[in-house]
Amino acid sequence: MTLHVVPSSTVATPAVVVTNLRRAYGDRVVIENLNLRIERGEFVALLGESGCGKTTLLRALAGLDPIDGGRIAAPRRPAVVFQEHRLLPWDSLWRNVSLGLQATDARARAAAALAEVGLGDRLDDWPRNLSGGQAQRVALARALVQEPELLLLDEPFAALDALTRIRMHELVRELVTTHRPGVLLVTHDVDEAIALADRILVMRDGRIAFEHRTKGGGRTSIARTELLAELGVVASHPISA
Numbered sequence: 001m002t003l004h005v006v007p008s009s010t011v012a013t014p015a016v017v018v019t020n021l022r023r024a025y026g027d028r029v030v031i032e033n034l035n036l037r038i039e040r041g042e043f044v045a046l047l048g049e050s051g052c053g054k055t056t057l058l059r060a061l062a063g064l065d066p067i068d069g070g071r072i073a074a075p076r077r078p079a080v081v082f083q084e085h086r087l088l089p090w091d092s093l094w095r096n097v098s099l100g101l102q103a104t105d106a107r108a109r110a111a112a113a114l115a116e117v118g119l120g121d122r123l124d125d126w127p128r129n130l131s132g133g134q135a136q137r138v139a140l141a142r143a144l145v146q147e148p149e150l151l152l153l154d155e156p157f158a159a160l161d162a163l164t165r166i167r168m169h170e171l172v173r174e175l176v177t178t179h180r181p182g183v184l185l186v187t188h189d190v191d192e193a194i195a196l197a198d199r200i201l202v203m204r205d206g207r208i209a210f211e212h213r214t215k216g217g218g219r220t221s222i223a224r225t226e227l228l229a230e231l232g233v234v235a236s237h238p239i240s241a
């Protein structure tokens with residue numbers, strides 16, 4: 001008998017598995033029968049019309065809100081980066097990054113994380129002295145220092161100017177390649193999803209209504225128009241494909 005040993009690097013390990021998720025606010029059912037699996041190292045973007053439940057899903061995955069049915073199986077607590085940096089103004093940058101770390105080498109680990117986001121020389125600086133882009137870099141460092149298996153990004157680049165956003169895209173792809181968490185990025189920006197994601201999901205009617213898998217490599221060949229159509233943007237809309 002021949003034994004086939006599969007190299008561990010080729011075995012997909014889930015960062016999260018969501019089964020038949022349900023979430024309602026009173027009578028308003030926002031998520032129903034939603035199923036989702038994200039592998040470690042996989043970058044997934046979630047698009048959907050305003051109010052379709054993207055943030056509700058992200059908050060449920062983060063454990064910030066209760067769920068009303070189904071199951072979320074994640075090996076460890078996910079890390080979250082929001083649109084606003086949510087840094088504590090009274091703590092230095094390294095203390096902000098190491099918040100929640102129990103380790104005795106917390107400062108060293110925060111220093112390494114800050115260096116990774118290009119702020120290795122600002123350990124003892126304060127959040128008030130940062131630009132919007134720098135503050136989001138610190139928020140990313142704070143998330144990654146926890147070595148999460150699942151990283152949840154809730155429109156973290158939406159408030160940044162176009163150039164800073166492109167730089168942040170490059171940084172995030174680099175960090176994800178290095179640390180290999182599974183990523184769920186909630187965004188309104190179709191181009192951002194196309195630029196970053198290995199897989200693009202569209203949420204509608206409380207579940208994942210459309211999925212586009214790329215062949216890997218972080219770029220997708222999906223026609224932009226197809227994605228826009230899934231989002232209910234009709235062909236006559238003046239956006240070039």
Ligand SMILES: Nc1ncnc2c1ncn2[C@@H]1O[C@H](COP(=O)(O)OP(=O)(O)OP(=O)(O)O)[C@@H](O)[C@H]1O
Nearest residue numbers: 025028030048049050051052053054055056057188
């Ligand atoms: N705390 C709440 N109480 C009651 N209803 C809520 C609450 N939070 C969200 N909702 C409702 O749930 C639905 C989904 O909201 P959610 O914020 O998840 O949508 P979204 O897709 O993230 O929207 P957007 O793209 O505009 O941020 C909306 O109809 C919203 O009004």
